[in-house]
Amino acid sequence: MNHDHITSARQLSRSDIETVLDRAAEIAADPDSVANSHEGALLGLLFFEPSTRTKMSFSAAIKRLGGDVVDMGPVDSSSVKKGESLADTVRVVEGYADALVLRHPSEGAAKMASEFVDVPLVNAGDGAGQHPTQTLLDLYTIRESAGLEDVTIGIMGDLKYGRTVHSLAHALTNFNVSQHFISPDSLKLPRKVRYDLHQEGSTVKEHTDFDPILPSLDVLYVTRIQRERFPDESEYRKVAGEYQIDADTLASARDDLTVMHPLPRVDEIAYDVDGTDYANYFEQAHNGVSVRMALLDILLGGGQ
Amino acid sequence: MTDQELRVSKIQRGTVIDHIPGGQALNVLAILGIDGTEGDVVSIGMNVPSDRLGRKDVVKVEGRELSQSELDVLSLIAPDASINIIREFEVRQKHRVDRPERVTGVLECPNHNCITSESEPVETEFEVLDGGIRCVYCDTIIRENIASHIYV
Numbered sequence: 001m002n003h004d005h006i007t008s009a010r011q012l013s014r015s016d017i018e019t020v021l022d023r024a025a026e027i028a029a030d031p032d033s034v035a036n037s038h039e040g041a042l043l044g045l046l047f048f049e050p051s052t053r054t055k056m057s058f059s060a061a062i063k064r065l066g067g068d069v070v071d072m073g074p075v076d077s078s079s080v081k082k083g084e085s086l087a088d089t090v091r092v093v094e095g096y097a098d099a100l101v102l103r104h105p106s107e108g109a110a111k112m113a114s115e116f117v118d119v120p121l122v123n124a125g126d127g128a129g130q131h132p133t134q135t136l137l138d139l140y141t142i143r144e145s146a147g148l149e150d151v152t153i154g155i156m157g158d159l160k161y162g163r164t165v166h167s168l169a170h171a172l173t174n175f176n177v178s179q180h181f182i183s184p185d186s187l188k189l190p191r192k193v194r195y196d197l198h199q200e201g202s203t204v205k206e207h208t209d210f211d212p213i214l215p216s217l218d219v220l221y222v223t224r225i226q227r228e229r230f231p232d233e234s235e236y237r238k239v240a241g242e243y244q245i246d247a248d249t250l251a252s253a254r255d256d257l258t259v260m261h262p263l264p265r266v267d268e269i270a271y272d273v274d275g276t277d278y279a280n281y282f283e284q285a286h287n288g289v290s291v292r293m294a295l296l297d298i299l300l301g302g303g304q
Numbered sequence: 305m306t307d308q309e310l311r312v313s314k315i316q317r318g319t320v321i322d323h324i325p326g327g328q329a330l331n332v333l334a335i336l337g338i339d340g341t342e343g344d345v346v347s348i349g350m351n352v353p354s355d356r357l358g359r360k361d362v363v364k365v366e367g368r369e370l371s372q373s374e375l376d377v378l379s380l381i382a383p384d385a386s387i388n389i390i391r392e393f394e395v396r397q398k399h400r401v402d403r404p405e406r407v408t409g410v411l412e413c414p415n416h417n418c419i420t421s422e423s424e425p426v427e428t429e430f431e432v433l434d435g436g437i438r439c440v441y442c443d444t445i446i447r448e449n450i451a452s453h454i455y456v
Contacts, residue, residue, distance in 0.1 A: 104419075106442075107415060112426050128417065
């Protein structure tokens with residue numbers, strides 16, 4: 001993989017993806033092999049939006065590689081509150097860290113920030129744009145559970161604002177995967193993602209009804225309706241609560257269906273699914289550490 | 305192109321942009337960043353009868369020879385435009401506009417949540433696609449009415 005920064009899943013080739021996933025599998029199988037391989041490395045965390053999994057798994061990843069984090073902390077207690085631009089913030093923090101992880105509410109923030117720094121910068125979510133490291137751990141999880149060849153994947157929920165969906169849909173075009181998109185009309189894939197899928201030769205198969213497609217799926221990727229991205233509350237309420245699944249809903253699914261979710265969930269997946277063999281979303285979240293270890297290991301130069 | 309069709313006098317030196325779709329002349333000037341404040345002598349013919357376009361606009365900018373890269377951005381709203389470079393009242397060069405790969409700083413991204421809409425030291429930049437443009441920052445694609453996104 002030959003990228004200075006990871007800002008979008010659009011930049012990742014199949015070879016890039018496989019390099020990271022293979023390295024993640026090696027690390028997961030033998031974590032001790034990379035312990036302290038990046039001793040002293042500092043990862044700068046700049047999270048302008050809330051995060052649990054992404055932030056903590058990046059922290060865990062760099063620490064398991066022997067490094068540590070420097071964390072901007074909440075926006076309210078940073079110079080951002082005084083009106084500092086993102087461009088200035090990243091130029092300052094690059095002097096404190098060997099790599100940066102950025103989450104920001106504006107689309108394109110990571111790409112712009114990457115133009116101002118020389119250390120590797122990783123997009124940890126930019127508004128309703130991209131979330132490429134989530135995609136890498138999603139692909140890792142899919143590869144482990146169903147494989148990435150000749151599989152049928154249903155992606156359901158908020159396809160308009162869901163950045164994990166935008167990144168995943170694009171990355172899946174590198175593989176022999178049939179993608180089905182299930183959402184209300186108001187939350188269908190945005191034009192930009194649809195354009196990319198067409199450009200990559202994928203057929204965009206869209207559905208508003210979930211039940212007919214369920215029996216054909218190897219993987220069901222459920223997403224949260226992104227309340228914070230809706231311009232107004234009434235539009236959110238109109239679609240909130242649609243496309244929920246529970247153990248009964250899944251009765252017609254294949255026995256080996258894998259249910260995934262980038263988390264956090266609100267009520268899209270009922271708790272009674274958690275105990276079924278379908279549920280894979282906590283495993284998916286756990287995979288975030290080894291995948292991010294692999295990515296950091298590569299970006300920081302493959303060990304010291 | 306005859307004097308009669310132009311309806312304005314010949315210029316000694318400068319650039320004539322012909323075969324602009326009718327009604328787009330002011331957008332052409334906006335894209336070129338020509339608003340008259342720098343003293344350029346500019347003549348505009350709007351909705352002039354044209355065999356090829358039915359109605360066309362013509363813009364003449366005196367004293368300035370606009371470069372190909374300056375003019376290529378016009379291909380977004382005037383793909384059939386022809387460019388005449390005038391010296392000593394004669395057409396010395398005549399060429400068409402080519403579609404550029406990128407357009408920087410001329411158009412505003414319509415996505416209010418794009419980082420280029422924030423107070424950041426960054427110019428807008430669009431990749432030019434077949435039949436549209438795409439923001440290189442937020443990926444937003446514009447296909448219709450590109451002229452309405454010109455910075456004013």
